[in-house]
Amino acid sequence: MTRTQTHLADAGLIALAAVDAALNHLTGPVTVGVAILAVAALLFRRRWPMPVFLLTLPALALVGSGIATLVALYAVAVRYSNRYLLTGGGLLAAIGYLFPGLDYQFPRSDMVLTVIYATMTAAAPIFFGRLVHAQRELALRLEDIRQAREHERELDAQAILAKERNQLAREMHDVVSHQVSLIAVQAGALGVSTTDTAVKTAADNIRTLSVDTLDELRHMVNLLRASGSQATELTPQPTLSDLDRLVSGSGIETHLTGSAPQDVDTAAQRTIYRTIQEALTNVRKHAPGSTATVDIAYDDTDLTVTVTNTRPGRPTLQLPSARHGLIGLQERAALLGGTIMTTPTADGGFRLRLRLPRTGQRR
Structure with missing residues (x-):
């Protein structure tokens, strides 16, 4: 949806909420005030959906103006996935319909139908909001799949x-x-x-x-x-000095800690760079919404590079993979006498560790 279409939709919803409020019984300054507050609050529902929803409840309970509350509750359902929060919002909206000051469409004696009507009316924007949220998530995942297949x-x-x-x-x-x-x-x-x-x-x-x-x-x-890039086979091969640019351009919130010794040879630097590059690519493909940490450490015998990511922040799908990347990393490490280890973490994340012998320790 374009920006113009979004603005037109917002204007239409606000106008509809205003008409709904005006058609109800506005008997005094209090009812007029809460109706105006509910309609005006809808202007900020995209930025602060939950406070806007709470501001529309007085108009629902005192005036019977339900459109503003439904629109705000839909915005809450689109933004948040917490089932307890959504259930609480639905209960508040249903209670607002059942408030004694509301003129029921059903006879007061038929409370069962009234409760059913209030519950269904409050649940509808929640389900619709979750449907739109799932649609947006699916669009993001389809884009990730497209990029993964291209990769x-x-x-x-x-x-x-x-x-x-x-x-x-x-x-x-x-x-x-x-x-x-x-x-x-x-x-x-x-x-x-x-x-x-x-x-x-x-x-x-x-x-x-x-x-x-x-x-x-x-x-x-x-x-x-030699394995060169797609653009040219004669471009300079990356070194450890290019790590900051790699991390900043990965599209993932990544923290780089530690440092390598000064005597790391060119072959080891290329292996470290390619390992981190492939690990961050896998994080973006298989753990969307997660954060990553790249730690470089060394002692007298070994140099260790560990890339750890947290659990995915968004739903994941099983993406196609021929595992060429990990196989290539294992071959690079083996040429230098090193190893690659991959293990899941206790919190649902993943860890990739490259261990290379120091230059003086290689055979």
């Missing part, structure tokens, strides 16, 4: 690309480097065995070019095997 597609594409890069790198190493090495060896043998200066010079040049070609080939193989 999975990107991971699958990256996995396929990495497999193709590794295969190409193996082919280049096995075929091209073997042939160029033979050229270099034979050129060297020719330079040693010949006495012709021109042939010796040519053989040395061939050998030098072969060695340079092998160096370039090794460089290309390393680029093919």
Whole structure:
């Protein structure tokens, strides 16, 4: 709904509540005052729904103006999920209908029908408000699912690309480097065995070019095997200095504590960064509304990174996952002699812990 449509809807509801109040018996300044208060309070129902609901109750009980109360009770049901609060609000609205000052539509002797009418009238805005709240939650979850599926597609594409890069790198190493090495060896043998200066010079040049070609080939193989970003394979790899930017841009309330030692090598820094990045991505996918804590600690032998999130603040759905992210993290950690552990926490959250040996402790 656009802003203009929202304003028009608000104006229509307030006008309807005003007409409802005017059609009831306003016999004195007190009844006029409570009716005006109930209608005017609706202007603030989106910001303070519960106080606005309470302000509409006197008009319901003394004047019989029920529209303002129903609108305010709907706003409370949209905002809050606490069943005790909603039940209490419904009881107050029903009691307001049963207040002795109200002119009943049913005979006073038929109290059963009157109570049923009051209860159903009070329950209707609560159920409708919860329905709208569930619809909004569903829209948010569908967006999360869409983003999760897009992320999975990107991971699958990256996995396929990495497999193709590794295969190409193996082919280049096995075929091209073997042939160029033979050229270099034979050129060297020719330079040693010949006495012709021109042939010796040519053989040395061939050998030098072969060695340079092998160096370039090794460089290309390393680029093919390296996992780069989607935009470019030659962008600088992230380090620990990029953690603050990663945390601030994660879209999650995240607290970063602790620090790493000064002697952390580049490979370990990349592994730590990618581990935190994947952990925060999983928190956003599988624990919406939760907060996260990233703690970095170390001792004489190990460096530990722990990412812990609280229980979800919003309802969660089982999202599709090929678990490529965690598998990739385990492979990165294993290359450095480290481990990845994932465990649920006692309060319904989740913990991911990366443990890496310090540089001097690796084998």
